[in-house]
Amino acid sequence: MPAAVNIPGRGGPPPAENGTGMEDLLRTVSNSYNQSTSPSATFHSPPAIGSFTTKFKPSTRDLKPFQTTDIKVLLLENVNTSGQNILKQQGYQVEAHKGSLPEDELIEKIRDVQVIGIRSKTKLTSSILKHAKNLIVIGCFCIGTNQVDLQYAADSGICVFNSPFSNSRSVAELMIGEIISLARQLGDRSNEMHQGVWNKVSAGCWEVRGKTLGIVGYGHIGNQLSVMAEAMGMSVLYYDVVNLMGMGTAKQVGSLEELLSRADFVTLHVPALPETKNLISEKELGQMKNGAYLLNASRGSVVDISALIKAMKSGKIAGAALDVYPNEPAGNGQFFNSELNQWGDELRSLKNIILTPHIGGSTEEAQSAIGVEVADSLVNYVNFGTTTGAVNMPEIALRSLTVDEPNHVRVIYVHKNVPGVLRKVNEILGDHNVDKQMTDSRGDVAYLMADISNVNTSEIKLLYQSFEDLGSRIRTRVLY
Numbered sequence: 001m002p003a004a005v006n007i008p009g010r011g012g013p014p015p016a017e018n019g020t021g022m023e024d025l026l027r028t029v030s031n032s033y034n035q036s037t038s039p040s041a042t043f044h045s046p047p048a049i050g051s052f053t054t055k056f057k058p059s060t061r062d063l064k065p066f067q068t069t070d071i072k073v074l075l076l077e078n079v080n081t082s083g084q085n086i087l088k089q090q091g092y093q094v095e096a097h098k099g100s101l102p103e104d105e106l107i108e109k110i111r112d113v114q115v116i117g118i119r120s121k122t123k124l125t126s127s128i129l130k131h132a133k134n135l136i137v138i139g140c141f142c143i144g145t146n147q148v149d150l151q152y153a154a155d156s157g158i159c160v161f162n163s164p165f166s167n168s169r170s171v172a173e174l175m176i177g178e179i180i181s182l183a184r185q186l187g188d189r190s191n192e193m194h195q196g197v198w199n200k201v202s203a204g205c206w207e208v209r210g211k212t213l214g215i216v217g218y219g220h221i222g223n224q225l226s227v228m229a230e231a232m233g234m235s236v237l238y239y240d241v242v243n244l245m246g247m248g249t250a251k252q253v254g255s256l257e258e259l260l261s262r263a264d265f266v267t268l269h270v271p272a273l274p275e276t277k278n279l280i281s282e283k284e285l286g287q288m289k290n291g292a293y294l295l296n297a298s299r300g301s302v303v304d305i306s307a308l309i310k311a312m313k314s315g316k317i318a319g320a321a322l323d324v325y326p327n328e329p330a331g332n333g334q335f336f337n338s339e340l341n342q343w344g345d346e347l348r349s350l351k352n353i354i355l356t357p358h359i360g361g362s363t364e365e366a367q368s369a370i371g372v373e374v375a376d377s378l379v380n381y382v383n384f385g386t387t388t389g390a391v392n393m394p395e396i397a398l399r400s401l402t403v404d405e406p407n408h409v410r411v412i413y414v415h416k417n418v419p420g421v422l423r424k425v426n427e428i429l430g431d432h433n434v435d436k437q438m439t440d441s442r443g444d445v446a447y448l449m450a451d452i453s454n455v456n457t458s459e460i461k462l463l464y465q466s467f468e469d470l471g472s473r474i475r476t477r478v479l480y
């Protein structure tokens with residue numbers, strides 16, 4: 001893949017100012033522009049989902065003011081090779097780790113990279129991100145983005161992407177398996193057999209047909225689960241803060257309490273938010289039917305596990321399946337104990353509880369699809385400035401520049417959403433022909449992308465500096 005600056009139609013690389021060589025310009029621009037790149041792609045809004053390598057048209061033009069081999073990418077938590085390969089094919093330097101990193105190591109490494117890819121474990125808080133001086137984009141190779149300080153990232157001009165539904169089906173299928181397993185006490189029977197114990201019982205074991213499933217959070221996962229549960233003969237109720245159409249004959253209920261009081265199985269699929277912290281605690285467990293089951297594959301913060309232990313010991317709750325925990329280890333090993341979470345050993349000693357190590361989305365299909373989707377978003381952002389699918393910035397995409405537009409450059413200006421910015425921007429762009437431009441805001445941050453023509457290569461640095469000098473500036477990138 002391209003490893004050098006390519007400015008087709010201009011007879012080679014632009015001369016650097018003050019008589020410095022091309023290498024100097026590359027370096028200056030790379031550093032000061034935080035490694036922006038540019039397209040060989042045609043962008044539509046939204047761009048097609050699929051591998052980055054297949055969606056570009058040959059007549060479009062590379063606009064990188066730097067060598068792609070200068071782009072450093074840190075991938076943590078075993079990001080799938082499908083994603084790694086897309087990034088490597090760009091020529092980026094990719095460093096991949098199987099687990100997450102301890103905070104001090106993460107801080108050391110994040111200073112140096114333009115791109116970081118994580119999954120649900122790595123916390124990118126403001127105290128980590130403040131060290132990430134070169135970082136322009138974060139890829140969450142998962143659904144949840146609660147592990148990232150999205151506002152701090154946006155305020156620092158760092159765009160964040162995720163994969164909104166590539167593992168939803170995998171989670172929903174796991175829930176179906178667990179609903180039946182809990183109803184039949186499969187975990188216990190299997191454990192007993194592994195210990196050599198034959199324990200043939202039917203007491204407290206049920207069919208799921210005719211039972212009621214209560215889904216809390218009726219989003220991508222909740223929807224998939226709803227359809228499969230009905231196919232097994234279950235009735236489905238759901239509770240969501242938003243009014244949503246039910247799949248099949250599923251019915252929305254008006255309150256969490258109503259759902260809890262009517263469901264035989266309660267399954268949680270809400271995001272980690274301040275409002276969902278301990279959403280299921282002692283009071284809510286008390287509102288559940290006697291002998292009901294609880295499943296949580298959302299986030300560890302959503303269930304008060306000490307309260308659940310109490311409810312299971314009393315027999316109020318007949319079984320539970322947990323995939324997520326307040327504290328999860330950084331990698332695989334013998335870590336699930338009371339040192340990690342104070343109730344760890346007590347939880348493990350309960351009957352009819354399925355404990356899984358956050359594997360809801362861990363299937364070959366999901367991980368490979370996520371790898372492609374998020375890596376494509378990262379490349380599109382680094383190379384072209386496209387923010388389609390971003391979770392913390394406005395979504396902006398412009399169709400790409402073509403080889404017939406050799407004197408065009410793309411200006412990307414991430415700025416504070418304050419009055420008067422466009423006037424100043426127009427003063428700068430006024431000397432050029434603005435070919436196409438989009439601007440949008442999300443909260444305090446706005447994103448402007450403009451393709452302008454009639455820009456001599458000698459003017460590029462000046463253009464960049466004019467934006468950098470504006471008081472509203474968060475980050476400027478100029479691609480050409």
Ligand SMILES: NC(=O)C1=CN([C@@H]2O[C@H](COP(=O)(O)OP(=O)(O)OC[C@H]3O[C@@H](n4cnc5c(N)ncnc54)[C@H](O)[C@@H]3O)[C@@H](O)[C@H]2O)C=CC1
Pocket residue numbers: 143144164165167168171216217218219220221222239240241242269270271272273275276297298299323324358359360361362
């Ligand atoms: N265990 C695992 O491996 C995985 C866990 N997850 C977790 O599952 C969560 C849900 O995933 P999706 O269904 O894809 O998300 P989604 O965003 O499609 O759906 C979430 C739903 O929850 C609703 N909601 C938000 N706050 C609520 C509240 N207080 N009460 C009731 N409903 C509320 C939303 O309106 C939305 O309909 C993710 O945020 C993630 O944390 C996701 C994938 C894999």
Ligand SMILES: O=C(O)C(=O)COP(=O)(O)O
Pocket residue numbers: 119120121141142143144145167358359360361362
């Ligand atoms: O997609 C999510 O939000 C998940 O919880 C799955 O996380 P993981 O990619 O397995 O760390």
